[in-house]
Amino acid sequence: MLLPKFDYHAPANLEEACQIMAHYGDQARLLAGGTDLLIALKKNRIYPSQVVALDRVGELKGVGIDENGLYLGARTTAAEIMEIDFGPGGEALVQAASQVGSPLIRNLATVGGNLATAMPAADMAPPLLALQASVILERYGDQREVELKDFFVCPGEQVMLPEEVMSVIYLPQLPESTGGAFEKLGVRKALERSIVSVAAVVSLAEDNRTIVDARIVLGAVAPTPMLATEAAGSMIGKKAVAKNFAAAASIAAREARPRGLRTSAVYSRLMVETLTIRALTRAFEAASK
Amino acid sequence: MKKCHITFQLNGMTTEVLVNPNQTLVRMLREDLGLTGTKYGCGEGDCGSCTVLLDGEPVNSCLVLAAQVDGHRVTTIEGVADGDNLHSLQASFIEKGAIQCGFCTPGMILSAKALLEKQPDPSELEVRTAISGNLCRCTGYQKIVEAIMSTGKSAGECSSSNEEKCQGEG
Ligand SMILES: Cc1cc2nc3c(=O)[nH]c(=O)nc-3n(C[C@H](O)[C@H](O)[C@H](O)COP(=O)(O)OP(=O)(O)OC[C@H]3O[C@@H](n4cnc5c(N)ncnc54)[C@H](O)[C@@H]3O)c2cc1C
Ligand code: FES
Ligand code: FES
Numbered sequence: 001m002l003l004p005k006f007d008y009h010a011p012a013n014l015e016e017a018c019q020i021m022a023h024y025g026d027q028a029r030l031l032a033g034g035t036d037l038l039i040a041l042k043k044n045r046i047y048p049s050q051v052v053a054l055d056r057v058g059e060l061k062g063v064g065i066d067e068n069g070l071y072l073g074a075r076t077t078a079a080e081i082m083e084i085d086f087g088p089g090g091e092a093l094v095q096a097a098s099q100v101g102s103p104l105i106r107n108l109a110t111v112g113g114n115l116a117t118a119m120p121a122a123d124m125a126p127p128l129l130a131l132q133a134s135v136i137l138e139r140y141g142d143q144r145e146v147e148l149k150d151f152f153v154c155p156g157e158q159v160m161l162p163e164e165v166m167s168v169i170y171l172p173q174l175p176e177s178t179g180g181a182f183e184k185l186g187v188r189k190a191l192e193r194s195i196v197s198v199a200a201v202v203s204l205a206e207d208n209r210t211i212v213d214a215r216i217v218l219g220a221v222a223p224t225p226m227l228a229t230e231a232a233g234s235m236i237g238k239k240a241v242a243k244n245f246a247a248a249a250s251i252a253a254r255e256a257r258p259r260g261l262r263t264s265a266v267y268s269r270l271m272v273e274t275l276t277i278r279a280l281t282r283a284f285e286a287a288s289k
Numbered sequence: 290m291k292k293c294h295i296t297f298q299l300n301g302m303t304t305e306v307l308v309n310p311n312q313t314l315v316r317m318l319r320e321d322l323g324l325t326g327t328k329y330g331c332g333e334g335d336c337g338s339c340t341v342l343l344d345g346e347p348v349n350s351c352l353v354l355a356a357q358v359d360g361h362r363v364t365t366i367e368g369v370a371d372g373d374n375l376h377s378l379q380a381s382f383i384e385k386g387a388i389q390c391g392f393c394t395p396g397m398i399l400s401a402k403a404l405l406e407k408q409p410d411p412s413e414l415e416v417r418t419a420i421s422g423n424l425c426r427c428t429g430y431q432k433i434v435e436a437i438m439s440t441g442k443s444a445g446e447c448s449s450s451n452e453e454k455c456q457g458e459g
Contacts, residue, residue, distance in 0.1 A: 001332040005290045008310030008356045031354070038313070038352045039333055051310065055357055079346070102422025103400065105334055107346040108353070190421035191335055 001042040009052045014059045014138060017052060017165050022140035024050045026162035032075055033108035035101070036117045060112070060167060071168040074112025074135075078124070079103070081111060087173060089201045091286050092127035092180030096199065099123055099182070102190050112166045115151065118158040119193075121220035125152070126199035127182050129225055130215040131171050137164040145170070152224035178203040178213075179286025183275040194220045195263055196271040198252075200279035204240060204287045211235045216248065216276060221256040221268050228252040231276070240284045242277075249276035295359035300368025308355040315339040317355035318365060326366035326395050330424075337423030340396030341365050347396075347403045349422070366395035369402065378402055378440050387436035389427035396423045401437040410441050 009028075011017040021028055028050035031037050040046050054060055060075030063084055070086065081097035084090075100106050100114070100123050114124040115135065125148075134147045137160055148169075151158050160166070180201040186192030197219035205212045214235045216228040231252035238244045250273055258268035292307045299322070308317055318324045318341070328338035332351045339350040342364035369376045378398050381387070388394050397420055404411055404419035411419070416437045417430075425433060 003311035003313065005311055007291055008293055008354070010356070010359070031357075034352050034354065034357075035334055035349075038354075041311075042332060051354075053354070053357055101334070102337070103419055104337055104340060104347050104349045104422035105352075107343070107348045190418075 003038070003041045004044065004047050006041075006048055006051045009050060010056050011052065011054075012056050014057055014165065014167060015140075017054065017057050018138055018140040018163070020050070020052050021163040021165060024052075024163075028052050028162070030054055030116075030165060032110040032113040033077060035105055035109045036113055054165075068170055069173055070171045071136075072111060072171065073168055074115075074166040075110050076112075078106040078109045078111070078114075081124075082106070086131075086171060088176055088178035088287075089131055089174045089180035089203075089283075090171070092130055092182045092199045092201055092283070093124065095180075095182040096123045096127045096184070096197075099184050105191070111169065115148070115169075116158065116160065116166060118152050118154075118156055118224070120155050120223060120225065121194040121197065122225065123182075123184060123194060123197060123219065125225040126197055126217035126219040127180065127201075128169065128171075129217040129227060130180060130199040130201040131174070132215070134170050136167045136170065137161075138167045139164045149227060154223045174201070175203050175213075177205075177208065177287050179283045179289070181279045181282035181286060183279045183282075184219075185271050185275060196220050196268055196275055198272065198275040198279045200276065200283040202235075202240065202280065202283040202287050204284075208288045209239050211238055211240050211244075214248075214280075216252055216280070218252060218256050218272055218276075220262075221258040221272055223257070223259075226255070226257070228255045228276075230255055235280075240288075242281070245277050245280040245284075248280065249273045252276045293356040293359070295356055297358045297360060298362040300364055306355070310354065310356055312355040314341065314350040314353040314355050314358060314363070318350065318363075324365050324367050328392055328395060330392070334422075335424070336393075337396045337400070337420075338393055340399045340423060342399055342403055345403065345406065347400045347422075364399070366398060369398060376402070378405070378437065381436040381440045382433070385432050385436040385439065387428060387432040393423055393425040393427075397425065397433055401440070404437070405441060411438070413438065 029048035031053045061073040078097040078100040184197040199217045203213040214232040231248045253269040253273040258265040330336035330338035334349045341350045
């Protein structure tokens, strides 16, 4: 498979990257790990005249903490995320990163690329939504912050302008008694896009039993990764026990909007229910540790 | 399409190449540099036959642009042996019968090498996870897993006192 022709840029920093993107606009495409972009190019789905590699842009790598909370560079790979301690609830993101593709893919695939591609089944989107993440979008001379819940539009589309570069993802610090979990169903263990995925993040009151906050996010069962708000809301003030997890899971199954493309909608809903129970159970275990 | 001038470490040697921007790493290795040990299968990241080490980490070289390795370190299967002396993993693959057609072998060995460098004494699960991006259509994986485990640190103990158990788990 040959790639179409394009010119290649390797800006040394974020400012240079933004300048190049401002100059070429929708003629240019950013290249992070390439695991989505190179396939789109090979399959002739896109024809950018310019490819702008982010390899050398140091500002986009790794984690740190500033006055706004914990930030994660958009160019951080899934393999690198697996080694990071994100604090309470962050287990969900680590578990999702560790299930992307294969070890080979995880050494390339970045979190920014995963979000920007905006596939309904993108594995790192549900945990980041559950962790209330927001993304910083930079363009030459300008910057904006978008909450991840307002980021996705439809399969393959998000709110970014062609010239914008995602620099970092902010994760608010959640209370100590918070736990997270991610569950994914594919037809095999490795190299598998999710058929259904569920991320759950649960915060407990001081009694370590009462749920004070919860978020459930469903992947691959709607045009975009979706918050199951009714299901999560149903648990607030309730005890973290199996009966309440099951009740929330059945609401989540109703909230899901599967299109019945890869599997039947009925099956998808059943799996949402099963995976939600598992994710809530494990998120609670992590929270009560 | 302006060509890119890149300089990188290839199997320990400083290498300079002029590449087309739309050239993938696997094609540059095979076609421009004649290193055909790296295989090309699916071209989509699914089979792992194009695995190389990029700064020590295994990646699919069909999903990396040649221009991206500028300033980096690439190891291919050609860089694994020490002259005529096979790497212990290569010797072990031969000894255990972990090679049939051999198409997957370069990728398997590089994924295994990266694992053993991080985790010299891997569990079977760790071995199977490490090669989960490398498909083999011939061996059924069993002998590959055995070959990798028997190269690991506790391989000695394993083959002397505990052979049956190791094979059983393999
Ligand atoms: C074999 C295989 C298996 C896979 N399995 C999974 C899986 O299990 N789960 C899963 O979720 N995904 C999977 N994927 C999809 C892919 O690996 C992920 O979506 C990955 O995270 C994409 O990141 P990337 O860095 O490779 O993106 P790239 O391919 O480099 O970029 C993807 C898109 O994002 C844009 N982009 C990248 N970085 C930025 C940025 N900083 N700012 C703005 N735009 C940006 C690019 O312009 C491009 O349009 C798989 C892919 C392959 C080939
Ligand atoms: S050729 Fe690269 S993964 Fe198949
Ligand atoms: S030995 Fe033939 S594919 Fe593995």
